[in-house]
Amino acid sequence: MRICFFNDQRLGLVDNNQVRDISEILKEFPAHAYPYPRHDLLIAALPELHDKITALAATAPAIALDQVTLLSPVQNPGKIVAAPVNYQKHLEEAIEDTATFSRAHVRKIQETGLFLKATHSLVGASEGIELQLLERRTDHEIELAVIIGKTCRNVDYEDALAQVAGYCIGLDITIRGPEERSLRKSLDTYTVLGPWLVTADELSDPSQLEMTLLVNDEQRQHANTRDLILDVADLIVFASKFYTLEPGDILLTGTPEGVAPIHPGDKLCASIDKIGTMDVEVKPIVS
Numbered sequence: 112m113r114i115c116f117f118n119d120q121r122l123g124l125v126d127n128n129q130v131r132d133i134s135e136i137l138k139e140f141p142a143h144a145y146p147y148p149r150h151d152l153l154i155a156a157l158p159e160l161h162d163k164i165t166a167l168a169a170t171a172p173a174i175a176l177d178q179v180t181l182l183s184p185v186q187n188p189g190k191i192v193a194a195p196v197n198y199q200k201h202l203e204e205a206i207e208d209t210a211t212f213s214r215a216h217v218r219k220i221q222e223t224g225l226f227l228k229a230t231h232s233l234v235g236a237s238e239g240i241e242l243q244l245l246e247r248r249t250d251h252e253i254e255l256a257v258i259i260g261k262t263c264r265n266v267d268y269e270d271a272l273a274q275v276a277g278y279c280i281g282l283d284i285t286i287r288g289p290e291e292r293s294l295r296k297s298l299d300t301y302t303v304l305g306p307w308l309v310t311a312d313e314l315s316d317p318s319q320l321e322m323t324l325l326v327n328d329e330q331r332q333h334a335n336t337r338d339l340i341l342d343v344a345d346l347i348v349f350a351s352k353f354y355t356l357e358p359g360d361i362l363l364t365g366t367p368e369g370v371a372p373i374h375p376g377d378k379l380c381a382s383i384d385k386i387g388t389m390d391v392e393v394k395p396i397v398s
């Protein structure tokens with residue numbers, strides 16, 4: 112299944128070039144009293160809702176995909192866990208360019224570990240990126256995003272992919288400089304997730320996915336997840352040693368080589384095999 116959120120937080124099932132409005136499903140969720148659950152209830156319930164979603168979608172109104180505003184396909188993640196330099200060629204480009212990449216941040220992932228991005232940075236493809244601190248260099252980073260489906264901790268490698276609800280394209284927008292990653296990568300709109308979530312039953316092997324990022328139709332990043340230093344299962348093992356992972360948690364797996372600056376008005380086009388393509392605008396400056 113391909114699940115999306117669109118327009119005014121409508122829930123959709125993507126069906127070729129159309130979206131079936133299945134917002135009715137959201138009525139399945141009981142009203143909650145404070146304190147609210149920290150994880151994403153819809154992601155947690157996806158496997159049991161599968162048949163209901165399919166049945167509802169069969170008669171649901173269809174809207175052309177290019178007519179909807181795509182929001183983040185995960186609306187209530189508890190945390191965004193991200194991998195720093197996790198492709199060898201990106202490590203090499205970072206080592207070579209000492210002016211851009213602070214020495215403190217260029218080490219092997221096994222030594223650096225992982226970092227967290229604030230959930231308030233999250234937007235969907237149609238919402239766009241609003242650059243701030245325009246005097247600073249700010250880069251695009253395309254990444255395979257893994258959405259956790261189950262509560263888990265200390266996961267074994269062979270069980271890791273069974274914890275996954277699905278996959279999305281992620282953009283980890285990053286200010287370069289000496290500060291902590293969590294500061295430079297957590298500005299509003301600096302995590303783009305989309306265009307929809309492809310459930311893990313449809314994408315069972317994330318280990319050979321081609322990815323491409325174009326900026327204004329010019330290719331900037333092109334790589335394959337087979338070149339990840341720590342693959343998706345490794346990252347779940349690693350992250351779950353430190354954190355309890357919960358349904359809806361987003362795991363950004365790291366970006367390949369080719370990172371470069373973006374500017375107001377740029378048009379990004381990000382594609383990953385078996386997921387799809389998303390167009391994301393860097394919003395122009397409003398004067």
Ligand code: MN
Nearest residue numbers: 252283365366
């Ligand atoms: Mn990144």
